[in-house]
Amino acid sequence: MGEFLTGSACFVLAMVALGLVRILRGPADADRIMAPQLLGTGGIAVLLLLAAATGAPAVVDVALSLALLAAFASVAFVLAKGSPAPGKADEP
Amino acid sequence: MLQAGGSLLVLALMLPVIGILLIMSLDARHTGKIALALMPAGLAVALAIAARVWTTQAGLEYFIGGWAPPLGVALRADGISAVMLVTTSVVIGAAGLFARAEFRQPDNQPEARAPLMFWLLLLGIWAGLNAVFLGGDLFNLYVALEMLTFAAVPLVCLSGKAETLAAALRYLLFALLGSALYLLGAVLLFGAYGTLDIALLAARIAAQANMASPVWPLALWVALALMTVGLLAKTALFPLHLWLPPAHSGAPAAASAVLSALVVKASFFLIVRLWFGMLPGLTPWLGAQLLAALGAAAILFGSVLALRQARLKLLVAYSTVAQIGYLFFVFPLAANPAASTASAALAWTGGWMQLVSHALAKAAMFMAAGLIAETLGHDRIAGLGGVARVVPITVIAFALAGASLMGLPPSGGFVAKLLLLSAAVSQGLWFWAVVMLLGGLLAGGYLFRVLSPALGPLPAGWTPAARIPRDRQAVALVLALGAVLLGFAPLKSYDLLQFGRPAIAGAVTR
Amino acid sequence: MSAALILDACLVLLVLAVAVWTIAARETFPAIAGFVSYGLLLAIVWVRLSSVDVALTEAAIGGGATGVLLLGAAARLTDRAGRRPAGIGLRIMAGALCLAITAALAFVILTLPDPAPTLAPQAVAGLPATGVGNPITAVLVAYRGIDTLLEKIVLLLAVIGVWCLTPDDSWGALPAPWGTARQDDAIVLLARLLAPVGVVVGVYIVWVGADDPGGAFQGGTILAAMWLLVMMAGLIAPLPATSRRLRRVLVAGPALFLAVAFAGFAMSGDFLSYPPAYAKWLIKLIEAALTLSIAAMVGVLVIGPAVRKR
Amino acid sequence: MTAEQLYGLCGAGLVGLGLFGLITAELPLRRIVAFNLLGGGAFVVFGVIARRGAAAGLGGDPVPQALIITGVVVGFAATALAVTLVRRLHEETGTTKFDQDELPPETVKLSDATLSGGNP
Structure with a gap:
């Protein structure tokens, strides 16, 4: 069972990696804003699977914090781009 | 080693911290008073520690919370810690007196930024310095180094001028690189030896060497190299000195004094702790020569650049770059496998004398330079004409401090350089001796450039930009006199530097 | 090759790839997006290295606070x-x-002594004297409490340093970290929904810290994030550097810690020692006070100083 | 290869990458990011050392783990100070670039320096 859960975590991580490549390449900064979101959700999935696989309940707390802070980082992303400094407009 | 004297070590470490917490929570008008009240107390504690080390002829040790290393953290004070603690409280106290009027909270007005920040940061530097001089644990020392950095960098840009901001940023980046490398080295040592306590590390490293393993563990070499380079960046040894001149010349005079006199010495102190304390009798010979070569380059390069400066504070800052170089002669001279114990001890004493006398002289010099700049409204060397007629005490302080830097008898700088020189000559290391003599000549050159116009006639129709109160000039003079009078210290008192020192000469790996 | 090792290999490759991206990206913004991802990935690395406490810290700092700080600047x-x-x-x-x-480090790491030296048995043996069940909390507050105390002073000095960068004419003014960004209803809604949950999570993480992974720093940072979120949404105003209230909150934790440390001299003979009967209670009290101070410190560090009046 | 060795190599690689960025990046903000990568690498190495010390029923040696937490906090404080400094510099000068190798201005020629005694 543990082996299967770890394998699933591995699969999720690989998917996150693929998504991350697409997101970080842009082209617009708005696309890149999705990176922490993706890692927030993907990371939570990986962590929850790992918590079950290794039987370490405290790992769930890490997933919880990750969820909270990924959301927080996204808000900051949006706000940071909401007041662009001159000459910092996104490329089309 | 006794736990009883340990409460003194805790007190030395915590007095400045208490000051920071008090200033942060109390009303603004108490700011300067709290800081100034703590300074004599700190000096008393430092003197008590020195007295204790002197009478017991051994180091003090305290295990915090009663938890012995490797699990807990030890504070230790040996002879050199005691000397550094006393020097620190003297210079910090002098800087406090010097800055008292400049950084006074205005009466019956809202709190001002600069005074509050100055006193908090000064206490922060003091806490960091004491933590470095007392620390017995590599990670605890990392935190102490960071305290120093975080207090020193904002002091550099206290005025908020653009050029000081750039200088502070450059300083911070160098310092952060230095601490990261230091931390990495400490991590490797923990991985290899399972402790961060310097004394335990020394024992475990020596035990390994005694097992006659011909090849030293690579971990030790890599760690030592990383930590040394990191600390050199913080000490501003050539060629990692680029950050120092703009940073030290841009800060307020009282802060420059502390930065140049003490802060760069803290990381030097740690290098000595590592090379002599952690590797007693095992100091790598080639590395020691390399450090001395960099020191020699620093002396020549720093002095020549000091000669070329057009501004007084920059000249004084480059002089620090040069004077730091002398300190590094301790490594080959005090750890020379071929040297007699007496010759090694001469070099060891000479190195610390250089450190203390430079601390006093440079603090005095930066204060004097600051006062001269205040009087004239600028610090261009070309416009110093006749300033000795306006602020004679200040110029005398500058000249006395300069005499010690040049190594003129009977100053402390003279004794320091004489000891180093005779150690170099007795060990047949002529090259270092020649560099030291050259450095003295060059120092004479750059100081002549300042003193010659300063003693000349006043330009006609000149009016001072500010009047300088006598007491501020007196502070600079007392420090400069201290640097000179150090040369009269009785020979017996030098023994203090040797207490708690691991035997260093004799057994060196090649 | 087991599934676990494949997972580790994937994770390592991904972390390194994101790090390369962060260094190599031409523009600053994508580099920082990469860095935030790096922080979140490291949290998973820490779980794999059996350091759940560190994972919590990394998630809070690497992914959260540092990322927000860099983004705001970029x-x-x-x-x-x-x-x-x-x-x-x-x-x-x-x-x-x-x-x-890198090569030297890699070689050293691969040739570290086996069996590795460890302090784990000693740390566990000391636990009864501290009354806590989480050995990391015991290290942070008891065995090596001095590091934690000085680290709080480092944080305080960083706060002072950041305040020191206030232009003189703005001393006492409110910091405006997010400029005059148009306040969306969505953010206000998020702040109203998320902040109470976050506060509960933060307090919970501090509370369990005595016996399970968690502690003052991790919890305090989550509280700080929630404070920042509410300020971002414009629901409450930031506090100026001259605020007495703010300063006392900043100082409360370190001051209480220091007071208990000195009381140790009288109560059990040593600075920073706890009398066994009260140890757990005292440590919880210190953690609670530190949490508040840490939340305030992290918040202030992220908000930054007041900027020049225009 | 064990998982610890794998993460150890990862830490070593991160240190190298961070150091490279810290030395070569043009913008101070990028140097700060690189410093954080470097710090992260150092902590991963420490984490590997902690993991190797698993004993007494613990998954790792708690002492290095606790020290990593302290280190992360200190690194965050450093980042905050550096970022604020960069922002203020930008506010004052409109740029954050500063030449790394340039000597402070206003140096005089050596030949003039020794002669510039009597003036004005």
């Missing part, structure tokens, strides 16, 4: 790197140096 700085990278010679030399250091 959005405001108009600087761009020059068209051609400076000094190809420097880059080659730096590359060679860094490669050498």
Whole structure:
């Protein structure tokens, strides 16, 4: 069972990696804003699977914090781009 | 080693911290008073520690919370810690007196930024310095180094001028690189030896060497190299000195004094702790020569650049770059496998004398330079004409401090350089001796450039930009006199530097 | 090869790839997006290294606070790197140096002594004297409490340093970290929904810290994030550097810690020692006070100083 | 290869990458990011050392783990100070670039320096 859960975590991580490549390449900064979101959700999935696989309940707390802070980082992303400094407009 | 004297070590470490917490929570008008009240107390504690080390002829040790290393953290004070603690409280106290009027909270007005920040940061530097001089644990020392950095960098840009901001940023980046490398080295040592306590590390490293393993563990070499380079960046040894001149010349005079006199010495102190304390009798010979070569380059390069400066504070800052170089002669001279114990001890004493006398002289010099700049409204060397007629005490302080830097008898700088020189000559290391003599000549050159116009006639129709109160000039003079009078210290008192020192000469790996 | 090892290999490759992206990206903004991802990935690395406490810290700091700090700066700085990278010679030399250091480190790591030296048995043996069940909390508050105390002073000095960068004419003014960003209803809604949950999570993480992974720093940072979120949404105003209330909150934790440390002299003979009967109670009290101070410190550090009046 | 060795190599690689960025990046903000990568690498190495010390029923040696937490906090404080400094510099000068190798201005020629005694 543990082996299967770890394998699933591995699969999720690989998917996150693929998504991350697409997101970080842009082209617009708005696309890149999705990176922490993706890692927030993907990371939570990986962590929850790992918590079950290794039987370490405290790992769930890490997933919880990750969820909270990924959301927080996204808000900051949006706000940071909401007041662009001159000459910092996104490329089309 | 006794736990009883340990409460003194805790007190030395915590007095400045208490000051920071008090200033942060109390009303603004108490700011300067709290800081100034703590300074004599700190000096008393430092003197008590020195007295204790002197009478017991051994180091003090305290295990915090009663938890012995490797699990807990030890504070230790040996002879050199005691000397550094006393020097620190003297210079910090002098800087406090010097800055008292400049950084006074205005009466019956809202709190001002600069005074509050100055006193908090000064206490922060003091806490960091004491933590470095007392620390017995590599990670605890990392935190102490960071305290120093975080207090020193904002002091550099206290005025908020653009050029000081750039200088502070450059300083911070160098310092952060230095601490990261230091931390990495400490991590490797923990991985290899399972402790961060310097004394335990020394024992475990020596035990390994005694097992006659011909090849030293690579971990030790890599760690030592990383930590040394990191600390050199913080000490501003050539060629990692680029950050120092703009940073030290841009800060307020009282802060420059502390930065140049003490802060760069803290990381030097740690290098000595590592090379002599952690590797007693095992100091790598080639590395020691390399450090001395960099020191020699620093002396020549720093002095020549000091000669070329057009501004007084920059000249004084480059002089620090040069004077730091002398300190590094301790490594080959005090750890020379071929040297007699007496010759090694001469070099060891000479190195610390250089450190203390430079601390006093440079603090005095930066204060004097600051006062001269205040009087004239600028610090261009070309416009110093006749300033000795306006602020004679200040110029005398500058000249006395300069005499010690040049190594003129009977100053402390003279004794320091004489000891180093005779150690170099007795060990047949002529090259270092020649560099030291050259450095003295060059120092004479750059100081002549300042003193010659300063003693000349006043330009006609000149009016001072500010009047300088006598007491501020007196502070600079007392420090400069201290640097000179150090040369009269009785020979017996030098023994203090040797207490708690691991035997260093004799057994060196090649 | 087990599934676990494949997972580890994937994770390592991903972390390294994101790090390369962060260094190599031309523009600053994508580099920082990469860095935030790096922080979140490291949290998973820490779980794999059986350091759940560190994972919590990394998630809070690497992914959260540091990321927000860098993003805020990147959005405001108009600087761009020059068209051609400076000094190809420097880059080659730096590359060679860094490669050498990496190689040396790798060699040292692969040849570390086996069995590895460890302090785990001693740390566990000391636990009864501290009354806590989480050995990491015991290290942080008891065995090596001095590090934690001085680290709080480091944080305080960083706060002072950040305040020191206030222009003189703005001393006492409110910091405005997010400029005059148009306040969306969505953010206000998020703040109203998320902040109470976050506060509960933060307090919970501090509370369990005595016996399970968690503690003052991790919890305090989550509280700080929630404080920042509510300020971002414009629901409450930031506090100025001159605020007495703010300063007392900043100082409360370290001051209480220091007071208990000195009381140790009288109560059990040593600075920073706890009488066994009250140890757990005292440590919880210190953690609670530290949490508040840490939340305030992290918040202030992220908000930054008041900027020049225009 | 064990998982610890894998993460150890990862830490070593991160240190190298961070160091490279810290030395070569043009913008101070990028140097700060690189410093954080470097710090992260150092902590991963420490984490590997902690993991190797697993004993007494613990998954790792708690002492290095606790020290990593302290280190992360200190690194965050450093980042905050550096970022604020960069922002203020930008506010004052409109740029954050500063030449790394340039000597402070206003140096005089050596030949003039020794002669510039009597003036004005």
